Every structure is written in C-alpha cells, then in structure tokens.
Amino acid sequence: MPFHGEERIWVGVVAAMAVIFLAALAYAAWVVGLQVPGGDVQLVEPQKALQELKPGVREIAPGRYEVIIVARMWQWFPSNITLVNPVEVKFRLTALDVIHGFHIVGTNVNVMVFPGYVAEITWRVPQDAKGKYLVVCNEYCGLGHQNMYGVINIIRY
Amino acid sequence: MENPNMFRIEDRVAKVALVFSYVLLLLGGLFGFLQVLSRAPGMPRLETPQLYYDGLTLHGVALAILWTAFFIVALAVFVITRELKINMNAPLLRGGCILAVGGSLAGAVAILTGQATVLYTFYPPLQASPLFFIALAVILIGTWLISAAVIEAIWRWKKLNPGKEVPLATYGVFTTIAIWLLATPPLAYAVIARSLPMSLFNAPVDVLEWRLWFWYFGHPLVYFWLVPAVTIWYTILPKVLGTEVYSKTAAKAAFVLYLIASVPVGLHHQFVDPGVHPVYKYLHTVLTYLVAVPSFITAFNVIATLEKAGRMRGGKGLFGWITALPWGKDPVFTGITFAIILFGIAGFSGVVNASFNVNYNVHNTAWIVGHFHLTVGGGVTLTFIATSFLLVPLLFGRDYVGKKFLIAVPTLWFVGQLIFGISYHIVGLLHAPRRTYIAEAGYLNDPNLLNSLHLVGQWIPWLQLGAIGGVIFALGGALFLLLTFATIFRGPRIGLSGGELQISPTPGPATIFDKLGLLALIAIVIIVIAYSLPAVEIYSRGLSPAPPYWPSGAPAG
Known part of the structure; x- marks a missing residue:
C-alpha cells in the first residue's frame, strides 16, 4: 500500500x-x-571563581558594559546593578556551588550558569529599555531557590 | 472460557505493572495538585519549600518517568501476547518487573524522606542520598530485562513467520522499546559512573559532560511515551470506530522516523548552555525538526481516519463527518481524540522549543511546563487513561463500575489541561520561571518592588488560572482512579471470550519496513554523528568537575 x-x-x-x-x-x-552561547569558554575552579573573576560592573566605553556575576545558593553577586544609557552589555557568569539559571525577565538574556565554566552572553539593549528588570534564577538550585533574584535598573537621560 | 489462558505469567506481569502505574499516577498526581495551588499567589499555600521541592521531585519521577513506563510495560506485554500469540521469556519479564517495582519503591522512600530533593533531572552537583541513585540504577536494569523479553519475543516471531509483515501495533511496541534501548545506556553512565560516586564519596562532577548524557536520554524519553500513544491512535482508535487506519504505510513511515530521529536531538535542551558550539546545537535543531515530521504525518493520518469513520456514520459535507462521530458517547473515542487535540496544541509549542535562538524566550520558563503537561500529561496520559477503559476489563476480567461517569473523566481532564496548559504557556512568555515556588518568592511579596518591575505583576492572574485548570484535571484523575480501583477489586466479573482479539489491520507480506535491524543501525549511525561532535568538543577541552552541595546549601563532605 x-x-x-x-x-x-x-x-x-x-x-x-x-x-x-x-x-x-x-x-x-x-x-x-x-x-546562542558558544563553545569558546573559560574553565574555572568553582572555589577560586570569586578571586579569578572579580565580579562587578565595568563600563568599557560609553554605553558598553562588561558585567561579571557570580552565583551561589541563593544569591547573585552583585544582585543590584545600575546601567546608565546602556547600548551593549556583555555578561560573564559562573557559579560557586551548583547549577543556576540567569534570566532577565522581559529580555533575551537567558543563560545557564555552571560551576566550573564561565558563560558569556551579549545583550544588545533595546533603545526603549528603561526602569527595573527582575533577574530570576530559573534553574532549581536548592531549597531557597525561589529567593534567588536581583534587579537591573536601567537609567536613561 | 473455551481455552485456558496461555499467557498466565505474562498477564500477571501486565496486571502488576498496570496496578503499579495507577498507584504512581495517584502519588504523583496528589503532589501535582498541592503544587499547582501552592505556587499560585493568593491561592492556599499548602506546602513548605522543603515539601514543595520533595513533592516536585516525586511528581516528576513518578509521573514523567514511572507512570508512563509501567503503563507501557503492561501495554507492550498485552499487545505482544495477543497479537503475536507467543509466550514471552518469563524469567526476564518477572525479574525485570520485580527490579523495576522494587527500585521505584526505594526511590520513592528516598524522595519522601527528604534525602533526594533534586527534582527529576537530579542535576549534579546537587547532592542526594546514594539510595536514590541506586534505586535509579536498579529501575534501569529492570527495564532492560523487560525490553530484552519484548525484543526476544518479536525476534522469535519473525523467525517463525518469515516473509510476514510485523503487525502495526507490534511495530509500535518495537519502536518504543528500541528507542528506550538506544536512549538509556548514556543515562546509566551518568547515574552509575558520575552521580553515584558523587553521592558515595563526594566525587566532583563535570556539569556539562553530565548534562550532555542526561539530555541524550531526556529527549528520546518523551518519544518513549509518545510512540505507544501514537500506536493506540493508529490501532485502537480506528478499532473503536469500527474501521482501520487511513494509511498503514504512512503509519509505519512515521514509526521509522521516530526511531531514527528521536535520539540525536538532546542539545535542544542545552541551547543556552555554555561550552557547546552553536553549529552542533543548530544540527540538533535540524534533527528535531526532522522528528516533528512523523508527528505531522500522524496528524494527517489520524484526522483522515476520523473522517473515514465519520463518513461511514453518514456524515456529509466538509465538516459533517466531525459531528457524526460519537463525541460524549464513547469514553474511549472521546478520551483519545481529546488527547490528540491536546498533543496537537503542544506540538506547536514544541517546535518553538526546538528553534535554536528563539528558545531564549522560553527556556526554563513556565511555557515549558505548559508544553510538557499538554504532551505527556495531555496527549499521552489521557490516551492511556482512555485505553484503560478497555485494557482493565480485558486483563482483570471485570466490567467497569460507574460506566455512566466514565465520560466525565476525559472531559474534566481535557478542560483542565487546556486551561492549565494555555495559562502556563502565556505566563511562560511573560518569563515566569519553571520549577520555582513562586508564591514564596521575595519579589512577589514586596508590593513596592513588584509594582516597579517589568512584567512580573502580570504573572499572577495566569498562575491563578493555571491553578484552577490543575484542580479541574486533578478531579478528572481522582474520578478515574476511584472508578478504576473499584473495578479492579470490586467490578462485576465478566467471562473473557477466548476468541480472537484483533488490534492491528490484517498484516500483509513483509516490506522494507520489516528490516528492523537495518533501521536500528541507521538510527545508531545518525546518533554517532550528532553526538560525537559535542562529545569530542567537551572531552578535548578537558573536564572541569565541581564538588557537590546539599539542597540545604551546605557543602557535602
């Protein structure tokens, strides 16, 4: 047939x-x-990640930021980030303990954060992005998972 | 009964597997009910975070992995014995069943005592008790013994019937078991060589390597559930309508495509993982699209079959055949077609999930929860529930009690799943995270913060609507289990006619589709191509293992 x-x-x-x-x-x-995140990654020992990566926000050129974030149960570090007139933001992320998920609610920034690996993702910030954006952990990371969040505040003038 | 049952042992295994599958549906469903209410803001908060995540672990393990697997064992044994009319290897079947049931009980104990609060994906380096991982390993070995019994029986039948076509339902069973056997060895490696040493000796685990092999298994798992449901749509659905499937050839082509393309697609769960080349991820998008093709073929074939049945009943015109079908009258027909509609909706969201960079918008959001509740909870589970209305009387020799209430089961399940599924798809597009006790989250309980955030406030009504949908289909499930257990233990006895039970269309001579070994070989070649690329990348870079932590936040060891 x-x-x-x-x-x-x-x-x-x-x-x-x-x-x-x-x-x-x-x-x-x-x-x-x-x-999508690629194969070109830095490896890092989870215990040494804080010293090696030096988390924080750096403005490399006007509007161009590099944001380095370290995750641990149940905190983003840093968790409150202010960006002034951002155009492009490169995020570099790793974890000290277990797997976490970095998602800025309302944007395309959504990446897995692994202990042992440094994830990289570049966000081309839409021109109308303004105000407070919630950062959630979207991968289960233990009993306090629901309280792992941060805020990204975008200021424009 | 004219002839004594020649499948006493097989039927006993099928009955044990079937009853155990219903126990798991009850256990997993109970926690689903508690969760869907608890996580919606403003609804009764029935759980502590510990119980929420323990329950979520059990919900996933008991329903996604075990309820489906045990039902499939019962179905496979029933189909093989009734259709091929041969006995199965009793020690393999019995031994496998004992290991699978024993392993499941041990795993449930580990989860319910809070020793494995790691969800059903148990991603390392989240630590859990060795009991949990040993239980998983034992279940796996059990399933391999049962699979061996199925494959051996089909092999023996083929040798006894050279030149004869494998009947359609048996063909579906073969595809199902072959997918399981292709998919599980890397999972066994991840569990036995990585997770178990982690739980016993606090050995560090490389997260990326582990996820590669877990998701190698994780996606074919969904086809392991789906193919038996599709088998039922191709055989039992036309049967209850008094007809045959529209195109047997297209049905077999669909099974072949499921077999060769359902495994090499796991990277579509890892699009946003660091450390895997985008081209490899894209290759898995292409292959995932390929495995969507048999589902589209199935959609055509099933609808054409329904049209044939509707026209047989006097349906005229473009749509008259639809109203001519026994909607609301026959619970088996109604349940299976409702299941197909739910699966159809989820098929579209599945294509979105598979779509490479589009996945940014849905990865780990409630959209995914909506998607797989409509697939495994809708398309698959409702098909299995409706099939139970036939299978339970045939296996237990008892007539269903409360027959006039049976139609309420698929109706409640369908309406509830639809409300739940659509709500969770929408709240997922608003980026509400999955696997999170959202109602307890700090940002939702701080009105000042909540009002200043983009999108988050809009989650609340959809989560509440999802909870209402969840309660509705939980009611359908409770009614189903009540009637089914009452039937199994108290239903009026019926004499089983020893007569022929034809499940599939009458088989013809063997075709290219019956070269089962060749098809399995093609599947293996595609898997090797699709997985050697990321595997070489990950191993040649060198692993970066991370030490384990307990879900409480404490370092292990």
Whole structure:
C-alpha cells in the first residue's frame, strides 16, 4: 500500500515549512547576530571563581558594559546593578556551588550558569529599555531557590 | 472460557505493572495538585519549600518517568501476547518487573524522606542520598530485562513467520522499546559512573559532560511515551470506530522516523548552555525538526481516519463527518481524540522549543511546563487513561463500575489541561520561571518592588488560572482512579471470550519496513554523528568537575 497523493502533498508542505523556519533561525543567528552561547569558554575552579573573576560592573566605553556575576545558593553577586544609557552589555557568569539559571525577565538574556565554566552572553539593549528588570534564577538550585533574584535598573537621560 | 489462558505469567506481569502505574499516577498526581495551588499567589499555600521541592521531585519521577513506563510495560506485554500469540521469556519479564517495582519503591522512600530533593533531572552537583541513585540504577536494569523479553519475543516471531509483515501495533511496541534501548545506556553512565560516586564519596562532577548524557536520554524519553500513544491512535482508535487506519504505510513511515530521529536531538535542551558550539546545537535543531515530521504525518493520518469513520456514520459535507462521530458517547473515542487535540496544541509549542535562538524566550520558563503537561500529561496520559477503559476489563476480567461517569473523566481532564496548559504557556512568555515556588518568592511579596518591575505583576492572574485548570484535571484523575480501583477489586466479573482479539489491520507480506535491524543501525549511525561532535568538543577541552552541595546549601563532605 503506497502513500496517498494527499499525503505526499502534506509531507511536502511540512518539509517546505521546516526549511523556511530553519533558514530564518540561521539568518537570525549568523547574520543578525542573535547567537546562542558558544563553545569558546573559560574553565574555572568553582572555589577560586570569586578571586579569578572579580565580579562587578565595568563600563568599557560609553554605553558598553562588561558585567561579571557570580552565583551561589541563593544569591547573585552583585544582585543590584545600575546601567546608565546602556547600548551593549556583555555578561560573564559562573557559579560557586551548583547549577543556576540567569534570566532577565522581559529580555533575551537567558543563560545557564555552571560551576566550573564561565558563560558569556551579549545583550544588545533595546533603545526603549528603561526602569527595573527582575533577574530570576530559573534553574532549581536548592531549597531557597525561589529567593534567588536581583534587579537591573536601567537609567536613561 | 473455551481455552485456558496461555499467557498466565505474562498477564500477571501486565496486571502488576498496570496496578503499579495507577498507584504512581495517584502519588504523583496528589503532589501535582498541592503544587499547582501552592505556587499560585493568593491561592492556599499548602506546602513548605522543603515539601514543595520533595513533592516536585516525586511528581516528576513518578509521573514523567514511572507512570508512563509501567503503563507501557503492561501495554507492550498485552499487545505482544495477543497479537503475536507467543509466550514471552518469563524469567526476564518477572525479574525485570520485580527490579523495576522494587527500585521505584526505594526511590520513592528516598524522595519522601527528604534525602533526594533534586527534582527529576537530579542535576549534579546537587547532592542526594546514594539510595536514590541506586534505586535509579536498579529501575534501569529492570527495564532492560523487560525490553530484552519484548525484543526476544518479536525476534522469535519473525523467525517463525518469515516473509510476514510485523503487525502495526507490534511495530509500535518495537519502536518504543528500541528507542528506550538506544536512549538509556548514556543515562546509566551518568547515574552509575558520575552521580553515584558523587553521592558515595563526594566525587566532583563535570556539569556539562553530565548534562550532555542526561539530555541524550531526556529527549528520546518523551518519544518513549509518545510512540505507544501514537500506536493506540493508529490501532485502537480506528478499532473503536469500527474501521482501520487511513494509511498503514504512512503509519509505519512515521514509526521509522521516530526511531531514527528521536535520539540525536538532546542539545535542544542545552541551547543556552555554555561550552557547546552553536553549529552542533543548530544540527540538533535540524534533527528535531526532522522528528516533528512523523508527528505531522500522524496528524494527517489520524484526522483522515476520523473522517473515514465519520463518513461511514453518514456524515456529509466538509465538516459533517466531525459531528457524526460519537463525541460524549464513547469514553474511549472521546478520551483519545481529546488527547490528540491536546498533543496537537503542544506540538506547536514544541517546535518553538526546538528553534535554536528563539528558545531564549522560553527556556526554563513556565511555557515549558505548559508544553510538557499538554504532551505527556495531555496527549499521552489521557490516551492511556482512555485505553484503560478497555485494557482493565480485558486483563482483570471485570466490567467497569460507574460506566455512566466514565465520560466525565476525559472531559474534566481535557478542560483542565487546556486551561492549565494555555495559562502556563502565556505566563511562560511573560518569563515566569519553571520549577520555582513562586508564591514564596521575595519579589512577589514586596508590593513596592513588584509594582516597579517589568512584567512580573502580570504573572499572577495566569498562575491563578493555571491553578484552577490543575484542580479541574486533578478531579478528572481522582474520578478515574476511584472508578478504576473499584473495578479492579470490586467490578462485576465478566467471562473473557477466548476468541480472537484483533488490534492491528490484517498484516500483509513483509516490506522494507520489516528490516528492523537495518533501521536500528541507521538510527545508531545518525546518533554517532550528532553526538560525537559535542562529545569530542567537551572531552578535548578537558573536564572541569565541581564538588557537590546539599539542597540545604551546605557543602557535602
């Protein structure tokens, strides 16, 4: 019993849709630059991460920030961050203990934070981003997980 | 009964597995009910954080992994014995069942006594009691023995029936078990070589290596649930409507695609993990899209089958066949079609999840919770519930009690899942995190902070609506379990006719689809290609192990 004619058409439509979607995703990643975290990572001993990474906020050039954050049960360090007229923010993150998840609510910044690895993600800040954004831990990290949060305050003038 | 049951041992194993699956559905469902209320702000907060996360662990392990697996064991044994009419290897079957049940009980003890508050993904370096990991290893070994019994029976049947086509339902069972056997060895490595030494000796674990092998298993796991449900849609659904599947060829093609493409897709759970090259992640997006194709084929085939059945009943015109179907009359038909609708909705959100950089917007949000409740909790579980209405009487020789209430079960389940699933998809797009006791979170209990934050205040009504949906389908589940346990222990006895029970369309001669070994080999080749790339990357960079911590925050050791 062969495939029915309508089924062939249907499979063709599905395959065409898949190809279009895949092309769109590749375009967004490699042309527009909305790339996922990559293979080029720094390794770090969890116990030495605080000394080696020196968490904090640095403005490298006007509007260009590097933010280094260290996670531990159940805190982001630093957890209150103020950015003035940000254009691009490079986040570098690692954990001292278990896996955490760094998500700035309302943005594309969503990355896993591992002990032993330094995750990197660059946020091109939309021009209308302004005010207070919640940072949640979105990976279960123990009994106080729900209280692991921070705030990013974006000031514009 | 004209002939004595020649499948006494097989049926006993199937009955034990079936009853145990319902016990797990009860246990896991109970905690689901407590959670969905507790985590919604303004709803009764019934749990402490410790109990919430213990319960969440049990909910995931008992429902996602065990309820499905035990039901599938019962279904597989029933299909093999009734369809192929051959006995199965009794020591393998019995031994596997004892190990799987024993391991599950030990695991439940570890979780309920607070020694394994690590959720069902048990990501290291979160520490748990060795009992939990030993239990997992024992369950795995048990499932391998049962799988061996299934594969051996099909092998023996093929040798006895050269040139004959494997019947469709058996084909589905083979696909299911083959996926399980392809998927589980790396999980066994992660559990036995990494997690167990961590729990016994506080050995550090490399998080990325562990997650690579866990998610190698984690995604085919969902096809291990789904393929048996699809098997039921292709065989039992047409059967209860008095017809056959629209296209047997397309059905088998779908099974083949599930077999070869369901394993090499695990990186789509790791799109936002550091340390894996984007091209490898993209390759897994492509392969995940490939495994969506059999689901689209299935959608066409099932709807065409329903149209055929509707027209047989006198349905006319473009939509008349839909209203001609026995909606609300036949609980098996109604349950299975409701399940298919829920799965269809979740199929679309699944394509979003698989979509590489789009995943930023949904990764670890409540969207994912909505997605897999509609798939495993909707499409799969409701299919299994509706199939129980047939399977329980056939196996236990007892008629269902409270037959006129049966239709309420799929109705409540469908409505509840729909409300829950849609609410959680939406609150996920608003970036509410998953696996979090949200109602206890500091930012939700500080009105000044809450009002100043983007989006967060909008979570509350959706979480509350989700809780209402959860309560509705919990009621459906409670009714199902009440009627089913009453049937098993108190239902009126019925004589089982010793007659033929035909599940699949009449098999023809063997085709290319019956070269099962070749298909498994193709699956292995694709897996090796898709996984050797990230594996070489991770191992050649060198591992970076991290020492364990207890969920209480204390370092282990």
